[in-house]
Amino acid sequence: MSAGEDMLRFIAEAYPICRSITGDGVRRTLAMIGESIGGRIPLDVHEVPSGTPVFDWTVPREWSIRDAWIKDPSGRKVVDFQVCNLHVLNYSVPIHAKMPLEELKTHLFTLPDKPDLIPYRTSYYKEAWGFCLSHRVLTELPDGEYEVFVDSTLADGSLTYGECFLQGESEREILLSTHVCHPSLCNDNLSGIAVMTWLARALADRPRRRYSYRFLFIPGTIGSITWLARNEERVGRIAQGLVAANLGDSGTLHYKKSRRGDAEIDRAVLAVLGASGEPFGVEDFVPFGYDERQYASPGFNLAVGSLTRTPYGRYPEYHTSADNLGFVRAESLEGSLGTYLAVMDVLEGNRRYLNLNPKCEPQLGRRGLYRAIGGDDAGRSRELALLWVLNFSDGEHSLLDIAERSGMAFAAIREAADALLQVELLREMEEGA
Numbered sequence: 183m184s185a186g187e188d189m190l191r192f193i194a195e196a197y198p199i200c201r202s203i204t205g206d207g208v209r210r211t212l213a214m215i216g217e218s219i220g221g222r223i224p225l226d227v228h229e230v231p232s233g234t235p236v237f238d239w240t241v242p243r244e245w246s247i248r249d250a251w252i253k254d255p256s257g258r259k260v261v262d263f264q265v266c267n268l269h270v271l272n273y274s275v276p277i278h279a280k281m282p283l284e285e286l287k288t289h290l291f292t293l294p295d296k297p298d299l300i301p302y303r304t305s306y307y308k309e310a311w312g313f314c315l316s317h318r319v320l321t322e323l324p325d326g327e328y329e330v331f332v333d334s335t336l337a338d339g340s341l342t343y344g345e346c347f348l349q350g351e352s353e354r355e356i357l358l359s360t361h362v363c364h365p366s367l368c369n370d371n372l373s374g375i376a377v378m379t380w381l382a383r384a385l386a387d388r389p390r391r392r393y394s395y396r397f398l399f400i401p402g403t404i405g406s407i408t409w410l411a412r413n414e415e416r417v418g419r420i421a422q423g424l425v426a427a428n429l430g431d432s433g434t435l436h437y438k439k440s441r442r443g444d445a446e447i448d449r450a451v452l453a454v455l456g457a458s459g460e461p462f463g464v465e466d467f468v469p470f471g472y473d474e475r476q477y478a479s480p481g482f483n484l485a486v487g488s489l490t491r492t493p494y495g496r497y498p499e500y501h502t503s504a505d506n507l508g509f510v511r512a513e514s515l516e517g518s519l520g521t522y523l524a525v526m527d528v529l530e531g532n533r534r535y536l537n538l539n540p541k542c543e544p545q546l547g548r549r550g551l552y553r554a555i556g557g558d559d560a561g562r563s564r565e566l567a568l569l570w571v572l573n574f575s576d577g578e579h580s581l582l583d584i585a586e587r588s589g590m591a592f593a594a595i596r597e598a599a600d601a602l603l604q605v606e607l608l609r610e611m612e613e614g615a
């Protein structure tokens with residue numbers, strides 16, 4: 183089975199779980215992530231008590247939901263949480279009451295322009311109760327007395343997040359963060375969770391890692407704020423990172439740059455997307471979106487970008503019941519994972535070298551690096567890469583610099599450097615030299 187199909191199976195299994203920014207839905211999802219990462223590395227699950235101050239915020243009370251429904255005047259269930267968990271306003275306080283339709287309507291959310299879809303709505307920080315339903319169902323509700331029931335608890339408990347740390351040769355860390363707080367929605371964001379889980383597996387399986395990697399599986403906004411508040415003294419080790427989401431739809435890849443705009447992570451992602459031969463989107467940082475806005479707040483200013491497929495809010499299925507299992511594809515998930523791995527390859531392989539034969543070109547043919555007979559394009563391109571690396575390995579230029587300047591794929595430049603190292607025409611520069 184391909185990694186894409188494995189990820190799709192993971193998504194199908196996690197899809198029915200009702201997640202929120204706190205509660206058992208997140209815990210069950212984290213247990214699935216831990217199981218999928220397997221014995222490679224532990225997924226540490228942290229519980230932060232309600233009421234804990236985290237910078238300007240407070241960890242909220244924990245929300246548990248067991249059931250919710252609306253019965254029409256004839257006693258028929260017209261909205262049922264057991265059928266679709268998007269039906270309940272996420273974080274609804276409990277209620278059991280009877281009321282006329284006109285009063286009930288002030289607690290109902292629909293999408294008149296997408297009359298068959300159920301919207302996804304939340305009310306984390308303002309106590310409220312409510313239901314989400316298709317506009318078509320709403321328009322067919324007869325007048326009369328309705329019974330509403332939300333069997334939920336909002337009480338002191340904790341906020342739960344998962345963290346997975348992969349030690350590398352360096353203490354410098356790559357941060358990989360994704361939100362785990364959405365209920366039955368596939369692209370936003372079970373796709374991000376699946377790709378990050380499989381990325382952690384792939385990196386853990388590597389025999390050598392230059393960087394250390396820190397994976398965060400956190401509730402959106404309050405999760406990253408909580409992590410930053412609890413790890414302030416460790417943040418300096420984060421060299422760069424990415425926020426993952428919306429990685430399973432059939433749209434092209436899209437990169438939102440870090441706040442700095444020209445950090446190594448920005449250049450690495452653009453090098454990979456540029457060499458892919460596929461169309462892609464790119465935009466500058468804006469202070470809204472996912473958790474990159476917390477990582478990039480001025481007090482931290484971490485070089486964290488966001489690599490997605492179609493960005494949030496720009497596809498009609500976004501935050502609706504149409505973001506379902508039919509909306510995400512194994513090939514898209516697999517392509518997203520491959521792109522993340524290629525970006526990590528650039529970061530891992532981006533080093534500076536010194537040409538040990540800098541006076542005129544070395545004789546490559548004698549070292550088996552030059553074709554005896556010319557003509558094939560692949561051979562020509564390999565030789566070009568060798569010449570680029572030799573010429574710019576002056577101790578100043580990194581391989582990413584050379585890839586950008588030559589317009590060649592980073593992987594080709596990296597391969598050329600490896601070949602030249604083999605025949606001792608290059609020496610690696612010390613980090614920071």
Ligand code: ZN
Nearest residue numbers: 364370494501
């Ligand atoms: Zn969302």
